[in-house]
Structure formats: structure tokens, C-alpha cells
Amino acid sequence: MYKTTKEENEILTRVGPGTPMGELLRRYWWPVGFAAHLKDKPTFIRVLCEDLVLFRDGKGKPGVLGAYCSHRRANLCLGNVEKEGLRCRYHGWLYDINGKVLQTPGEPAGSKLKENIHHLSYPTQELGGLVFTYLGTQPAPLLPRFHFLAADGERDCLIQAFNDSNWLQSVENGIDPFHVSFTHGDVWKPMAVEPEKIIFEETEWGAVYKAIRPGRKTGEYNFRMHYIIMPGIASGGDNTVSSGGDLPSSEFPAVTCRWAVPIDDTHTMNLRVRFKPPKQHGVQVAKQLRIEPYKEYKESDNPTLGYGIPPAVFEEDATIVDSLGPIVDRENENLSVIDGGIVILRQMYLKQIELVKAGGDPKGVIRDEEKNKMIVIGGDYRWISEKERKQVEQVTA
Ligand code: FES
Ligand SMILES: [Fe+2]
Helix, strand or coil, X not given: CCCCCHHHHHHHHCCCCCCHHHHHXXXXXXXXXXXXXXXXXXXXXXXXXXXXXXXXXXXXXXXEEECECCCCCCEHHHCEECCCCEECCCCCCEECCCCEEEECCCCCCCCCXXXXXXXXXXXXXXXXXXXEEECCCCCCCCCCCEHHHHCCCCEEEEEEEEECCCHHHHHHHCCCCCHHHHHCXXXXXXXXXXXXXXXXXXXXXXXXXXXXXXXXXXXXXXXXXXXXXXXXXXXXXXXXXXXXXXXXXXXXXXXXXXXXXXXXXXXXXXXXXXXXXXXXXCCCCCCCCCCCCCHHHHHCCCCCCCCCCCCXXXXXXXXXXXXXXXXXXXXXCCCCHHHHHHHHHHHHHHHHHHHHHCCCCCCCCCCCCCCCCCECCCCEEEEEEHHHHHHHHHCCC
């Protein structure tokens, strides 16, 4: 069976500047904030191991700058937004969204100090309620106009969880149809039964799984199709039907998508967009259960041993994914046939890393405006008949 070596694991998981995976991931736009939250104050963020500030200038344009002031390194998140940009709170240097130093208070008139400094800045764009930034080499590719971001229709954007673990653990969880039965079966009843058939395939944009489970009666099946879109977006069908409801009819599929955004090597922001979401707003950031040696004794003098995961899907995912450790030691895994999706994924990432090293554009990087008008990638979740089962098993994703 396929085995990931310690060396490959190192390549797959390190995301800082100059690392092979870090360079691959820097070829994509990443969501780093919510447009509605970005008002008149900057905020401190970390993306792919880089400390940054995200802000909106007084003219309404979002910007991302290196967090530490080019003067004496104060954190610019403490600064103030002005019409032209962001002013450092320490000695008042003023930056625009392109990293140009506009003012250096105290310098004599005619000082050239500011001319010789270029402060770190990254291109920033808004789409679908999210703010995206691009940390890679120029020229930047297009920000992909996925239908769940760009099409008309209701959507909500939320943070699902902050994981204390490597980004790839979250991505791999998105192409793992089998865990759903054991991790979520308590709260997601139709999923409690194991799939009787799983199909994994690589696609133009990433990879896909199809999982078929026994249905509620003879001749009926539960069908779930879940995509991974590069650089690591899990896109699944709306699961409204699991509670007996109908899927909203739409020109574009109702989907729920999750980005595993690497904060650094051992921290990940799982950010979700729900396009035509079920009517249940106000989802909160998951409070996962954190595992610690002898935890029960630290919390009680008369402990009950063992762990109870909070019974909700986001909490269950965050708890189980973090339980693999900050960076899972993949060399000690023993993969089985249910892990076909993660094998495709790891091989795909390793291949894309080589492509980038050779100077090429990896999978999912797009530069053609024509192709970028609207990119429709679905995901599916529904009850199907015997006949439909035959169809979905045949159709290539
Ligand atoms: S440290 Fe920012 S202006 Fe001095
Ligand atoms: Fe899950």
C-alpha cells in the first residue's frame, strides 16, 4: 500500500517562504478576512507563516502589509487608518496599500529616506464577502470566480474552526468519506451507516469522491459527492435533504465550501462559504476538545475518565483533526482502501510542487479572463434510486 515517507511529509506540510509547498501555495489567492468586518481599524493576521496586517484605507480599498513597521518594527495593527493608508502608532510613518512610504515625520524637508524603502505589501481583492490576498511571485493569476463566490444568490461566510494543527490534515479530512460515519454518525443520522461504494478521482481542479450509502428503504441510496479544489477547498453539496427538506432549485448548485487556510505550519483557519445556505445562521467558531495528558485529573478531584467530543459536526471535525497531533507523522500510518482520496491528493500536491519548481503554473491557477467568467463546481448530497446510482457511478467527475 502507498506510504508517505518522512521526507515527503516534511515537503507536504511546511508552508513558510522558500519551502517547496510554501512556494506552491503562494501561487494561489487565499481568503484572509471578511469584507464586512473590515472597517476603520487594521487587524493582525498570519498567513503561510508570514505576519501581516489587513486593513481598508480611507478610500475603501483593502490592503495587506507586512506587520512590522519599516522604521523600528512596531506592529502596524496598532496603527490608524487614514484616507491615504495606514499610519504607524509609534512614530507616525504613513503607508499606502502598495507599501509605499508616504510620510516619515521628523525627517528634514527634502529627506530621501522614504524613497529608498519599500514596505512589504501583497495584492488584495474582495469577492463574495471575503477578502483575498496573493503572496506569490508576479504577475499574480486571476482570482478564480467560483460560482459560490461570484454568482448572484444568498451566501454566508464564517469561520468554522481554528485548528492547532497543520493545514493538510484539514484538507485530507475533506476527501475522507468514511470518517463521516464514525465521527459524525451520532448527529448526522443518514451518515451513520458505512458507505457501500466509494469512488475517488483526480479532476481538472483537484479531486473528487463519490460515496454511496444504503438509503431509508430498499432501492434507495444516499449519494454524497465532495470535491477538493486547489489549493485545498473542500466543496460539498447542501445537506438540507438529510433533515427531509428539499434542495433549493437554482441555476447554480447549492454548495458549502471550506478553505483550510494555513496560518503557519501548525495552525489553520477553516473558513466556510455556504452558497444558498440552509436557514440556520449564526454558526459559531467550533470549540474543539483539546487533548492533554491526565487532563481529567486537572479538571476534577473526582474525575470520570475519557473524552466526550461536543456533539456537533464542526466540533467533531476540529477535535479529531487536531488529535492527529500538530503535524501528523504520516510515515507511521497504515493506509487502507478507504484512503484512496488522500493518496490522490498527496501525489497531486507533490506533482504540482515539481511543476512550480520547473517554472510552470500548477493545477487551478487561472490567467484566462474568458475561462474565469464563472467557474461552476458542484458537490452533491441527495437520495437516489437504483437507476440514478448506475448513472452517478459511471459519470466521470
Ligand atoms: S516604528 Fe513605526 S514609525 Fe517608528
Ligand atoms: Fe467531518
